Amino acid sequence: xxxxxxxxxxxxxxxxxxxxxxxxxxxxxxxxxxxxxxxxxxxxxxxxxxxxxxxxxxxxxxxxxxxxxxxxxxxxxxxxxxxxxxxxxxxxxxxxxxxxxxxxxxxxxxxxxxxxxxxxxxxxxxxxxxxxxxxxxxxxxxxxxxxxxxxxxxxxxxxxxxxxxxxxxxxxxxxxxxxxxxxxxxxxxxxxxxxxxxxxxxxxxxxxxxxxxxxxxxxxxxxxxxxxxxxxxxxxxxxxxxxxxxxxxxxxxxxxxxxxxxxxxxxxxxxxxxxxxxxxxxxxxxxxxxxx
Numbered sequence: 001x002x003x004x005x006x007x008x009x010x011x012x013x014x015x016x017x018x019x020x021x022x023x024x025x026x027x028x029x030x031x032x033x034x035x036x037x038x039x040x041x042x043x044x045x046x047x048x049x050x051x052x053x054x055x056x057x058x059x060x061x062x063x064x065x066x067x068x069x070x071x072x073x074x075x076x077x078x079x080x081x082x083x084x085x086x087x088x089x090x091x092x093x094x095x096x097x098x099x100x101x102x103x104x105x106x107x108x109x110x111x112x113x114x115x116x117x118x119x120x121x122x123x124x125x126x127x128x129x130x131x132x133x134x135x136x137x138x139x140x141x142x143x144x145x146x147x148x149x150x151x152x153x154x155x156x157x158x159x160x161x162x163x164x165x166x167x168x169x170x171x172x173x174x175x176x177x178x179x180x181x182x183x184x185x186x187x188x189x190x191x192x193x194x195x196x197x198x199x200x201x202x203x204x205x206x207x208x209x210x211x212x213x214x215x216x217x218x219x220x221x222x223x224x225x226x227x228x229x230x231x232x233x234x235x236x237x238x239x240x241x242x243x244x245x246x247x248x249x250x251x252x253x254x255x256x257x258x259x260x261x262x263x264x265x266x267x268x269x270x271x272x273x274x275x276x277x278x279x280x281x282x283x284x285x286x287x288x289x290x291x292x
Contacts (some may be wrong), residue, residue, distance in 0.1 A: 096215055
């Protein structure tokens with residue numbers, strides 16, 4: 001870890017508050033305030049003065065830098081007086097908005113007709129978005145092995161912490177949850193965005209700030225049953241915003257909140273509600289499809 005670690009944490013906090021001006025629901029320019037990068041801190045503490053984006057504080061190589069923000073640029077000096085400046089960068093997934101491949105099953109494309117693929121969910125006809133309204137929704141069709149693309153947007157909940165920040169899940173065959181959560185700038189744990197809940201941390205945390213569209217691109221191979229017993233675990237490769245965060249991951253069992261049927265059986269794709277307002281668009285590309 002370089003000596004820029006504490007500065008990076010400070011910059012992350014800046015991005016979390018000064019999000020892109022795509023919504024006028026919050027006077028976000030008045031929410032930012034300086035917090036010293038020293039003192040007693042705790043991972044994801046409720047108080048801004050005690051908040052840390054790292055489990056260990058201070059992290060290795062921690063240095064307290066000072067700076068100011070003006071016109072989207074963070075400028076300042078290191079402890080040795082070296083000047084620096086950083087401009088805000090808005091990342092975009094390379095698979096965002098891509099056309100589905102030939103022969104793919106499109107599960108949602110902002111049309112009323114595509115809502116017939118789902119049990120639950122609400123189509124906002126003005127925006128063309130699929131809303132969970134805080135409740136689980138599932139595909140009516142069941143799947144075994146597939147490649148799938150999904151686009152989602154997380155809500156902006158600056159006062160919430162942990163699982164309260166837009167908690168949802170992208171369940172493979174309704175057995176294995178890939179966490180959906182505002183985890184921008186955090187360590188990337190199995191209960192944070194991109195994690196396989198209770199099973200595996202993402203290789204890298206690729207979560208973008210809330211109110212920005214994000215993508216998951218998954219290639220999933222279901223577990224294998226033989227004579228009523230599981231003989232192979234499920235495996236998954238997952239890209240989050242175009243970056244591999246799980247590479248041929250073997251999943252050694254179900255995650256919480258899944259259906260009761262045994263592993264290796266066909267199941268629906270579930271988008272968890274968990275009481276949080278999540279929005280989705282362009283769900284599909286279930287190529288390499290085996291359904292039941």
